[in-house]
Amino acid sequence: MRTSAALGLLFCCSWAVEGSTSQVPEIALLAVKEPEALEGQFPGAFASFTGPVPTEDEEFDVQVPSADNELGCGSYRIPKTPGSPRKSVALVQRGNCTFVQKALKAQEAGAAGVLIAFNDESVFVMGGSNDTQEDDKVRIFSIAVGKSLGDKFRHQAASGSAAGGFAAAPVVFSVSVYEQSLLNISELFLIMLATSLVAAGAFFSTSDMKQTAFSTAIAPPAEEVLEVDSLMAGSFCVMGSGMLVFLFFFMNYMIYVIMFAFCVGGASCITQFGSLVLQHFAPRFKQRVADVPLFGPVSQAELLAGGPAVILVTCWLIFRNTEYGWPFQDIIGAGFLCWMQRTLRLPNIRIASLLLTAMFFFDIFWVFISPLIFTKSVMVTVATGGDTGESVPMLLRIPAIGDPLGHDRLLGFGDIALPGLLVSYLRRHDLQSHRRFFEGYFFPSLVGYFCGLCVTIAALVIMR
Secondary structure (H helix, E strand, O other), rough: OOOOOHHHHOOOOOOOOOOOOOOOOEEEEEEEEEEEOOOEEEEEEEOOOOOOOOOOOOOEEEEOOOHOOOOOOOOOOOOOOOOOOOOOEEEEOOOOOOOHHHHHHHOOOOOOOEEEEEEOOOOOOOOOOOOHHHOOOOOOEEEOOOHHHHHHHHHOOOOOOHHHHHHOOOOOEEEOOOOOOOHHHHHHHHHHHHHHHHHHHHHHHHHHHHHOHHHHOOOOOOOOOOOOOHHHHHHHHHHHHHHHHHHHHHHHHHHHHHHHHHHHHHHHHHHHHHHHHHHOOOHHOOOEEEEEOOEEEHHHHHHHHHHHHHHHHHHHHHHHHOOOOOOHHHHHHHHHHHHHHHHHHHHOOOHHHHHHHHHHHHHHHHHHHHHHHHHHHHHHHOOOOOOOOOOOOEEEOOOOOOOOOOOOEEEEEEHEEEEEEEEHHHHHHHHHOOOOOOOOOHHHHHHHHHHHHHHHHHHHHHHH
C-alpha cells in the first residue's frame, strides 16, 4: 500500500497546467478560526487559473449568495460582515457554468476569493476555459472544496441561520499552500517499525539454530515449517492476482470476510506467541485443560494468552475507524508478520530471486497498469476497501505527526513479509557459516531494506 495513495485519491490532482511555464499551487489548506464548533484544518484544491494565494496571516469571512443564485453563475453582491475588518469570500455550488465564470462573477461581486463546493468528496484541480484571455482575468484565489465542508460553511454562513447545530456567526478562515515533506516523522516511525518487524521475524525464523533455552522454546516444529519452492513462488502471483480481481468486484461482501479472517488469525497468532512464552517461563502452564473439537488439546498457557488476544482484537473492532485503532491493528499485524516469517522458509537464493522478482512485477501491474483495463487501480481499490467505508486491515498504520491534514501513514503487509523472507534466509546463512553480526549478510540487508523504504517514500512524495 502506497503512503500517498489516500492523498492522491482525494484530490486526483495534476501539477502540469497546459499553456503555463510555472507550477500552480495544488493543495490548499483552509484553517478555520471561528466559530469554535468548526475549528480545524481542511483540504481543498486550487484552480489552475487561481489568482495570487494570500498570506497565512490574512483572514477572510465566508459569504453565501442568495438562494436563487447559489451556483454563482449570475450577478450578485457580497456584503462585508458588519464590524469586521476582514475581506469576504464567496461560497458557491458547482454546476451550470464554468469554474472560470464562477470566479469572475465572485470577483465582480467584490469577493477576495471564491470557494466552489463540489457535489461529493472527490475534489480535483479545476481547469480553466478554452479562452486563455478569460482565465487571465481572474485575480482572486479560487479553491474547490468537498461537499461536507461546503455544507457546513453554507449552514454557518447563511445570514441569520442556525442550521446544522451551529450558532449564527461568521466563518473565519485563512488559506495556505499545503506542502508535504519528503520524509515525515510518522513515515520514519513506520519505516523503523517495519524494519524492526523484519529483524524480529528473522529471529523467530532462525530460533531453531540457536542453543539457548528460549530459542528452543519458540522454535517452530519441523511439521509447521513450509519451504517455498519454485511452483509455490509462481502460484503466489497467480493466486494473488485471482484473489485481487475477485475482491475488486465483490468487495462489498468480502470486506467483512477479510475482517473476520484478520481477527481470527490475529488472535490465533498472538495466542500462540503468548503461550510459547508462558510455557517457557512457567512450565506448569503446559498442563492440558480440555480437548476442543477442530482445535485439539488446549493448555492453560493458551487459555491465559487467549484472553489478552481476544481483548486486543475486540478493541480493534470497536476503534478500527477512529484515531485510536492504529495501535491495536499494528500489534495484530506484528503477530501476523512474525508468525509468517517463522513458518515460511526460502531454501536458496534462486527461489528468493524468483519470488521477489515475480512479486515486483505483480505489484507494478496491479497498481499502475490495471487502471488501463479496469478503469481503476485494482490494488489501491482493494486496499482502501472500495466504497464500503471500511479499509483492508492488512497494513501497518501510524498516525500523522505534524501533518495538518492528518492522513495516516500506511504500509502493506506484503512490503514487509516478502523482503522479510529474504532477510530471514540471509540470517540463516550467516548462522550456518558462523559469521558475526557485522560480518555477514543479515545486517547489510536490514540497512538496505531501511534505505530502500526511505527512498521509495521520498520518490512517491516527489512524483505525487
